[in-house]
Each structure stands twice: as structure tokens, then as C-alpha cells.
Amino acid sequence: EAGVAQSPRYKIIEKRQSVAFWCNPISGHATLYWYQQILGQGPKLLIQFQNNGVVDDSQLPKDRFSAERLKGVDSTLKIQPAKLEDSAVYLCASSLKIQETQYFGPGTRLLVL
Amino acid sequence: AQSVSQHNHHVILSEAASLELGCNYSYGGTVNLFWYVQYPGQHLQLLLKYFSGDPLVKGIKGFEAEFIKSKFSFNLRKPSVQWSDTAEYFCAVIVFNDYKLSFGAGTTVTVRA
Numbered sequence: 001e002a003g004v005a006q007s008p009r010y011k012i013i014e015k016r017q018s019v020a021f022w023c024n025p026i027s028g029h030a031t032l033y034w035y036q037q038i039l040g041q042g043p044k045l046l047i048q049f050q051n052n053g054v055v056d057d058s059q060l061p062k063d064r065f066s067a068e069r070l071k072g073v074d075s076t077l078k079i080q081p082a083k084l085e086d087s088a089v090y091l092c093a094s095s096l097k098i099q100e101t102q103y104f105g106p107g108t109r110l111l112v113l
Numbered sequence: 114a115q116s117v118s119q120h121n122h123h124v125i126l127s128e129a130a131s132l133e134l135g136c137n138y139s140y141g142g143t144v145n146l147f148w149y150v151q152y153p154g155q156h157l158q159l160l161l162k163y164f165s166g167d168p169l170v171k172g173i174k175g176f177e178a179e180f181i182k183s184k185f186s187f188n189l190r191k192p193s194v195q196w197s198d199t200a201e202y203f204c205a206v207i208v209f210n211d212y213k214l215s216f217g218a219g220t221t222v223t224v225r226a
Contacts, residue, residue: 003156033214042117042203042216043157056213091157098212099145104157 002026004105006092012111018080021108025073025094031055032069033102034077035091043091049075050098082112115140117206119217127225128196134189134220136204143209146187148178149216152200160202163187174198196226 005024013019025032031050035043046065047057051072060067064083069075079086089109093102120135138144148160161172168180178189187204204217 040218042205042218044216045213048212093157099207099209101147101159101162102214103159104149106156 004092004094004103006090006105006108008108009106010109010111012113013082014113015084016081018078019082019110020076020078021090021092021110023075023077023092023105025075025092026103029094029096029103030072031095031098031100031102032075033091033093033095034067034075035093037089037091037107039088046077048098055098079110082110084112086110087112115206115208115211115213115215117204117215117217119202119204119220121220122218123221123223125223125225126194129193130224132189132191132194132198132222134202134204134222136187136189136217137185138187138204138206138215139185140206140208141185145207145209146178146180147205147207147214148172148176148187148189149203149205150200151203152197157203160189194222194224196224198222199224 034046037043046060047067048055049069052069067077089107091107092105095102116139118137146163149157150160151157163170163180171177201219203219
């Protein structure tokens with residue numbers, strides 16, 4: 001069974017630029033999550049989808065971050081414009097349904113200069 | 114808000130030593146509990162989980178964890194570590210009906226050969 005796929009794996013941008021990350025969850029998984037992991041901390045949930053609807057986006061900085069999950073499968077997370085403090089690893093995860101075990105992708109390491 | 118505390122930031126030990134990592138959470142209701150591991154250069158992987166039933170759960174690679182409800186704890190143990198157990202370990206909790214997975218800050222374990 002293929003795992004959660006993410007791309008790109010690494011991205012370096014300058015502040016005020018925009019960036020987008022892509023995630024393909026495990027086939028059949030209804031729930032998809034985006035996390036931000038800052039160095040030295042545990043992952044923090046940004047947004048959670050159930051199929052193509054948003055379940056929780058309370059910790060998403062909506063002035064600069066946006067995410068969508070069209071057709072309930074793939075998802076993209078965008079940052080526009082980026083700030084220095086956005087430097088982090090962005091993790092995508094999926095689960096069969098809410099509160100079930102989450103399976104994580106390899107993450108995208110973002111560096112904002 | 115739910116919080117997860119991991120007592121040790123960095124643990125260094127020799128091969129064959131026993132390992133115990135502490136994890137406490139702040140919510141008193143029904144919870145699902147997880148330990149995830151991240152080996153160097155790899156993505157987060159599930160080590161073990163507790164949803165209900167026997168509070169002593171066994172995971173992969175000889176790890177086990179014990180859920181003690183009265184102490185709000187879910188400590189991870191391994192009786193004899195190997196060099197390959199060098200990794201970062203994260204405790205995570207889902208509160209029933211909250212749907213958000215909250216992570217601790219992680220514990221880096223270094224096993225010396």
C-alpha cells in the first residue's frame with residue numbers, strides 16, 4: 001500500500017514570496033491533515049479535512065495560509081506571502097476516518113530567507 | 114486546551130540499557146493515545162496506540178506503553194535498546210469528540226553503541 005506522498009521535499013524562498021505544497025493521501029482515506037513542525041517542537045495541526053470539507057482550521061493563519069482539497073483526494077497548502085517564521089517542516093497526514101490512526105508523509109522542509 | 118507533556122528533551126543511553134519516556138496529558142475524559150517515532154531522515158511512523166481495553170499495549174520493535182488513567186500518563190518503555198532505536202519520539206493524544214491530534218514536544222533518544 002502506497003503511503004502519503006508530498007512534494008516538493010525541500011523549498012527555499014525569500015520572504016514575501018508565495019509557495020505551495022501538494023499532498024496525496026493514502027487511497028481511501030477520508031480525512032486529511034496539514035501540520036506545521038517548527039524545529040524542536042511537535043507537529044501542530046493547521047487544518048483538517050473530511051473528504052473535501054474543512055473540519056477544523058482554527059490554527060491556520062488565514063491571512064496568509066490557505067488550503068483546499070478538491071474532489072476529496074489531493075490537497076494543496078499555500079502560503080502567500082511567506083514570513084521568516086514560516087520556516088518549518090509541513091507535514092501531511094491521512095486517516096481512514098476522524099480519530100483513527102494518522103499516517104504521515106515525508107514532509108516538505110521550507111526555509112524562508 | 115489539550116496539552117501533552119514529555120518530560121525529557123534528550124536522553125542518551127548505551128545499548129542494552131532500558132528506556133522509559135514519560136508522557137502526560139491534561140484532559141480527564143476519554144482519549145486515544147499514540148506514540149510516534151521519527152528515525153533520522155525518515156518520516157513519522159506509528160510505534161503503538163491505545164484506544165481501549167488492556168492498558169498495556171505492545172508496539173513494533175519491542176516497545177510497549179502503559180496507560181494509567183489516574184495519572185493521565187502514557188509512558189513508553191523498552192527493556193533493552195539498540196543503536197537503531199536512535200530517533201525522536203513523540204507522544205500524541207486525541208480527545209474524544211475534539212478530533213485534533215495534539216503532540217508533545219518530542220524526546221530525542223541517542224543510543225551509543
